[in-house]
Every structure is written in C-alpha cells, then in structure tokens.
Amino acid sequence: MLTSAVFASLFLLASAQPWKRSLFIESITDCSQLPSYSNDTKIAGPWTIKVDSCYNGTSPDGLCSIEGFESGSDITRQRGDRPNTIEHGFITIVSDKNNLKTQLRCNGLLNTIEAYVLSGPGDGALDWHAVGIDHHPSTGRLVWGKPDAEPVQAYRHYHHGEPVDGLFLGSNNQTNWSVHSAGRDVSITDMKPYWVPRLMIPETSIRENEFRTLIRIDGS
Numbered sequence: 714m715l716t717s718a719v720f721a722s723l724f725l726l727a728s729a730q731p732w733k734r735s736l737f738i739e740s741i742t743d744c745s746q747l748p749s750y751s752n753d754t755k756i757a758g759p760w761t762i763k764v765d766s767c768y769n770g771t772s773p774d775g776l777c778s779i780e781g782f783e784s785g786s787d788i789t790r791q792r793g794d795r796p797n798t799i800e801h802g803f804i805t806i807v808s809d810k811n812n813l814k815t816q817l818r819c820n821g822l823l824n825t826i827e828a829y830v831l832s833g834p835g836d837g838a839l840d841w842h843a844v845g846i847d848h849h850p851s852t853g854r855l856v857w858g859k860p861d862a863e864p865v866q867a868y869r870h871y872h873h874g875e876p877v878d879g880l881f882l883g884s885n886n887q888t889n890w891s892v893h894s895a896g897r898d899v900s901i902t903d904m905k906p907y908w909v910p911r912l913m914i915p916e917t918s919i920r921e922n923e924f925r926t927l928i929r930i931d932g933s
C-alpha cells in the first residue's frame with residue numbers, strides 16, 4: 714500500500730513538472746553561464762548574436778538566406794533629440810560578408826546585456842551600453858539609450874525535456890523573434906543593407922515579409 718501511494722505521488726509530481734511539456738524555456742540569470750565568462754571581470758563575452766533556426770514560409774525548403782547572419786547596429790533620431798548627439802539606436806542583423814559586426818556581452822557587475830555601440834556628441838564614440846526591448850507594439854526592437862526598455866536575458870530551450878543546443882536571447886519568457894529587411898535603407902554605421910529583428914511580444918503579430926527566428930548567442 715505504502716509503495717503504491719509513494720509511486721502515485723511521484724507520478725503526479727512528474728506530470729506536474731513543466732519541463733516535460735514539449736517546449737520549455739529556462740532563463741539564465743547569471744552571466745557566468747554564458748560563453749567566454751571571466752571570473753576576474755565578471756563579464757561574459759564579447760560575442761555577436763546571430764540568426765538561428767530562421768523559417769522562411771515562402772521558400773519550398775523553409776530555409777532563410779540570412780541564417781547565421783550576425784548583429785550590427787544603427788542609430789535612430791527622433792523629434793526632441795538633441796541635435797549633433799547620438800542618444801539611442803537599435804541592434805540589426807547584417808550580412809556575413811563585409812559588414813561591420815556589433816559585439817555584445819553580459820556584464821555580471823550590473824547584471825545586464827550590453828552592446829558596443831555609438832553614443833554621445835558629434836559622430837559619437839563606441840562604448841558599452843545596456844540593451845533592452847523597446848516594448849512598444851509597433852517595434853519590439855532591441856535598443857540602447859531608451860531608459861524604459863525591458864531587460865533582455867539568455868534562455869535555454871528544452872524539447873520534450875531534452876536541452877536544445879545553444880542559448881537564445883529573449884525577454885519576459887519570450888524568445889521568438891521576427892526579422893524583416895530594411896529594404897533600400899542602409900545602415901548609418903557602414904552604409905550597407907541590413908535586417909531588423911523584433912521580439913515577438915504579446916501585442917505584436919508577424920507581418921508580411923517577416924521571418925520567424927531565434928537569436929542565438931554565438932559560441933553557445
């Protein structure tokens with residue numbers, strides 16, 4: 714009797730465990746679990762982030778031409794910005810070839826993900842700035858210089874309880890992104906074409922000419 718009662722409660726426990734669901738994600742709360750962590754500086758990185766598992770619904774094989782493309786960045790100007798000063802910008806996806814890549818890192822002292830991007834007077838200077846999700850229904854972009862941006866972090870994915878290779882960037886338990894081409898726009902940083910990643914937040918839906926993808930930390 715005792716054995717079967719114990720067995721029954723173990724069974725209940727197992728079926729209640731969330732990681733038995735087909736997809737489960739777990740947040741990485743400490744930089745020390747990310748690639749290239751230094752215990753001396755408490756910094757993991759630098760690394761780029763890249764398009765991973767991108768799905769192209771209009772292609773017969775589902776493959777995306779931008780699979781594996783890495784992070785770049787561009788700056789934005791808005792009404793009310795101070796002239797001749799770079800205040801904010803966003804992370805882009807750029808071609809594997811030729812383009813300037815933008816590096817990111819996890820700063821364990823501040824517990825933030827940062828990018829090495831332009832900011833400040835004139836043409837700006839490269840420095841590390843915290844990045845986060847511009848939590849506005851029309852964007853969901855990964856930005857710096859916006860104080861109300863939602864923090865991002867890394868997540869591990871599990872499929873039917875088995876860990877999936879790689880660590881993926883997300884926010885608020887959401888790791889699905891969409892990517893679209895910037896069209897004829899070129900980046901201010903290197904005058905090359907680029908793509909714009911957006912985190913799929915509850916308020917957004919995928920648009921025409923957008924591709925679903927994950928964003929993976931390179932080296933993970």
Ligand SMILES: *[C@@H]1O[C@H](CO)[C@@H](O)[C@H](O)[C@H]1NC(C)=O
Binds near residue numbers: 752753
């Ligand atoms: C990491 O650094 C801390 C001190 O900052 C030290 O106590 C700890 O032993 C170090 N761990 C490793 C694995 O070197």
Ligand SMILES: *[C@@H]1O[C@H](CO)[C@@H](O)[C@H](O)[C@H]1NC(C)=O
Binds near residue numbers: 769
């Ligand atoms: C998606 O597939 C279509 C049709 O094959 C192709 O024209 C387009 O360039 C692809 N886009 C990406 C981002 O892979």
Ligand SMILES: *[C@@H]1O[C@H](CO)[C@@H](O)[C@H](O)[C@H]1NC(C)=O
Binds near residue numbers: 731885886
């Ligand atoms: C994310 O998921 C975990 C585990 O399911 C949960 O404990 C946590 O509250 C969730 N966080 C957010 C911000 O939704």
Ligand SMILES: *[C@@H]1O[C@H](CO)[C@@H](O)[C@H](O)[C@H]1NC(C)=O
Binds near residue numbers: 738
């Ligand atoms: C991502 O999108 C898929 C397909 O819509 C969905 O099943 C999954 O729950 C989403 N997962 C996360 C972690 O965002």
